[in-house]
Structures are given as C-alpha cells and as structure tokens.
Amino acid sequence: MQPLLLLMAFLLSPKAEAGEIIGCHEAEPYSRPYMAYVRYTSSKNKYCGGFLVHEDFVLTAAHCLGSSITVTLGAHNIRVKESTQQVIPVKTPIPHPQYNNTPYANDIMLLQLEDKATLNDAVRIIGLPGRRDKIKPGMVCSVAGWGRLGVNTPGPAKLHEVELEIQRDEECTSRFIYYNKEFQICVGDPTKIQSSFKGDSGGPFVCGQKAQGIVSFGKNTGKPPRVYTRIKYFVPWIKRTMKRFNLQRPH
Secondary structure, eight states: OOOOOOEEEOOOOTTOOTTOOOSOEEOOTTSOTTEEEEEEESSSEEEEEEEEEETTEEEEOGGGOOEEEEEEESOSBTTSOOTTOEEEEEEEEEEOTTOBTTTTBTOOEEEEESSOOOOBTTBOOOBOOOTTOOOOTTOEEEEEESOOSBTTBOOOSBOEEEEEEBOOHHHHHTTOTTOOTTTEEEESOTTSOEEEOTTOTTOEEEETTEEEEEEEEOOTTOOSOEEEEEGGGGHHHHHHHHHHHHHHSOO
C-alpha cells in the first residue's frame, strides 16, 4: 500500500459495509482559498494536498516529493478547468533536510513556485502558528482534500472536508513506534472512523484561521487516529528557507 494518507471522513451506519463512506461532506466552493492540489510524478502520476503560505511557496508533506511537480491553486473541482484556477509549475521542491521516510520524521516540504500566485477571493495565504499558539487534546479542527473516500473508493473531483478532534499523545504512541509528540500531532477520534486518507497527504490541519498541522501518515485501513506534522516546531525552518530561496530568485 502507498504510504500517502489523505483526507476523508467516513462514518459507518449499522448496515454499511466497510467501504461505504457517508460522513464526509463537500466543502463550500472556494471557502478554503489557501488549498493547493499538488500533482507529481514518481513511479506513476500521483497527487497530494498542500497550502499556500507565501505568494510563491506552498507547504506540503516531504513524502510527496517527485519530479515534474505542478500546483493548482483556486480549485474546487480539479477535473475541470475552472476560471479561478492558477496552475503553476514548481521551481524548487525543498524537503526538510532531516526528513526520514521510514518513521516519517520531519515530514514537511516547501515548494517554491515558478511564478508568484495572484491573490484574490479564490487564492489566499493561510497563516502559520505563532510561538504562543497552543493546541491541545479535545480541540476540534478541520482537514480538507481531494483524497480517497475509502479503502477501495477513488477520490472525488470536488474538495471535501471533515472536522477532527486532537487526541492525547498516548493514542498514537500506543499505535505508532516512531510517534514523537514534539513535532507530531495525534488526530482523529478512534471511536468514530472519521479521518484523513490516501490522497490527502500534505493538506493542512486548520485550527481557527491558522494551519497547525500537515497530514502525514497512519494505518492503511483508514482508521484513526493518524499522525500529522506539527507545523509550529518547523516555523523557524520555514521562514529561514523561504527567505534564502527568495534571495536566490532573479529580480
């Protein structure tokens, strides 16, 4: 199974079969103008989520690294050419230098865009956590993406979203050998089968008006909780890296 874990909410009714998804819902079109659809090539064409953090930088997961990366901003239905869409090639993918794909440590990557995005109602930057920002178990935040709706169900054309609860770290340390509470967040109530899933990797975990996490990994069954990269830990690297690469860009 592929390691990508993307978004989808699925609540099973008493008579539902394991693959039937009935809990997630379509997002209001363009209500998440920071969302990015990231397509790349590895062994075959793949996609991830991402989000705009600067006019020419998208943040995503490091395990979404591939060749010929293209970002689509301002999208709701990614299978049609909407007038709001901006399709921009990636100039330089910048995975975290300490990324390790075995335990998915430091699973974060900046994508420097070839051209700056044009900001408007459908394309906007989302804020990053500040030093004093705190998130804790019990808080309910949201994830959105174009990921699969179930183990055997393909991803939808239109952006979907779901609200998920932050869990105690113990819920993930008991399930994942490499979970580290310093730079990861445990997300998704294990009693609700409501979660991100394949294709949602790299998408933002949004609390209030800020991106607090990045969809990273979990069990291939799609059952929560799952592990998200804790953005706050990486903000100094993000800012330092964007500044360095922008200084290298010809003016």
